[in-house]
Amino acid sequence: DAKTTQPPSMDCAEGRAANLPCNHSTISGNEYVYWYRQIHSQGPQYIIHGLKNNETNEMASLIITEDRKSSTLILPHATLRDTAVYYCIVRDQGGSEKLVFGKGTKLTVNP
Amino acid sequence: GAGVSQTPSNKVTEKGKYVELRCDPISGHTALYWYRQSLGQGPEFLIYFQGTGAADDSGLPNDRFFAVRPEGSVSTLKIQRTERGDSAVYLCASSLSVGAFFGQGTRLTVV
Numbered sequence: 001d002a003k004t005t006q007p008p009s010m011d012c013a014e015g016r017a018a019n020l021p022c023n024h025s026t027i028s029g030n031e032y033v034y035w036y037r038q039i040h041s042q043g044p045q046y047i048i049h050g051l052k053n054n055e056t057n058e059m060a061s062l063i064i065t066e067d068r069k070s071s072t073l074i075l076p077h078a079t080l081r082d083t084a085v086y087y088c089i090v091r092d093q094g095g096s097e098k099l100v101f102g103k104g105t106k107l108t109v110n111p
Numbered sequence: 112g113a114g115v116s117q118t119p120s121n122k123v124t125e126k127g128k129y130v131e132l133r134c135d136p137i138s139g140h141t142a143l144y145w146y147r148q149s150l151g152q153g154p155e156f157l158i159y160f161q162g163t164g165a166a167d168d169s170g171l172p173n174d175r176f177f178a179v180r181p182e183g184s185v186s187t188l189k190i191q192r193t194e195r196g197d198s199a200v201y202l203c204a205s206s207l208s209v210g211a212f213f214g215q216g217t218r219l220t221v222v
Contacts, residue, residue: 002153042215043115043213044202044204044213046210046211046212049209085153097144097159097166098156098170099154099156101146101153102153103151103153104153
């Protein structure tokens with residue numbers, strides 16, 4: 001079962017920042033937080049991952065709270081092409097390698 | 112190749128028939144995963160290979176489902192005596208370290 005909780009849907013205006021929350025209150029010390037997204041009719045796409053420090057790459061930023069029980073994915077300037085389902089996943093790097101997907105958040109970027 | 116390739120992209124089969132779905136991972140990726148996705152749901156884990164061996168097959172729903180990866184590269188997901196409930200998009204992903212890369216999937220329809 002997925003170890004994360006996400007809102008089922010969110011809206012964002014084009015050009016504004018999209019902040020997608022995720023709760024993972026049962027996360028353990030060796031588990032990482034991963035974010036993927038799935039654009040309609042495509043396979044999931046890796047976005048970013050982190051353990052406890054905030055992370056940034058060319059796609060997004062990941063903010064993890066100090067207690068690691070929640071995180072936020074930030075798309076700094078959302079475009080219409082960012083409309084997708086976003087999945088927050090907790091994964092044990094040292095154990096089973098599988099990614100367990102929940103239902104994710106459907107982000108709609110509006111013009 | 113440039114990415115994970117799955118063939119066929121679409122497969123329609125009659126109930127009770129046998130089907131094979133093929134996955135060509137990114138060259139050099141040692142890990143390979145199979146997922147299936149029903150409409151409106153997140154991807155559901157089926158099986159994970161590390162090299163030639165199945166490291167975790169806990170997601171295979173029953174003994175009609177079987178997957179192989181004989182040379183540690185291409186993998187085939189095999190479904191015997193297909194049922195209408197097997198209709199879904201079957202996704203394959205490969206990984207070398209962090210971040211799994213997914214193919215576009217095979218849409219299987221059992222009629």
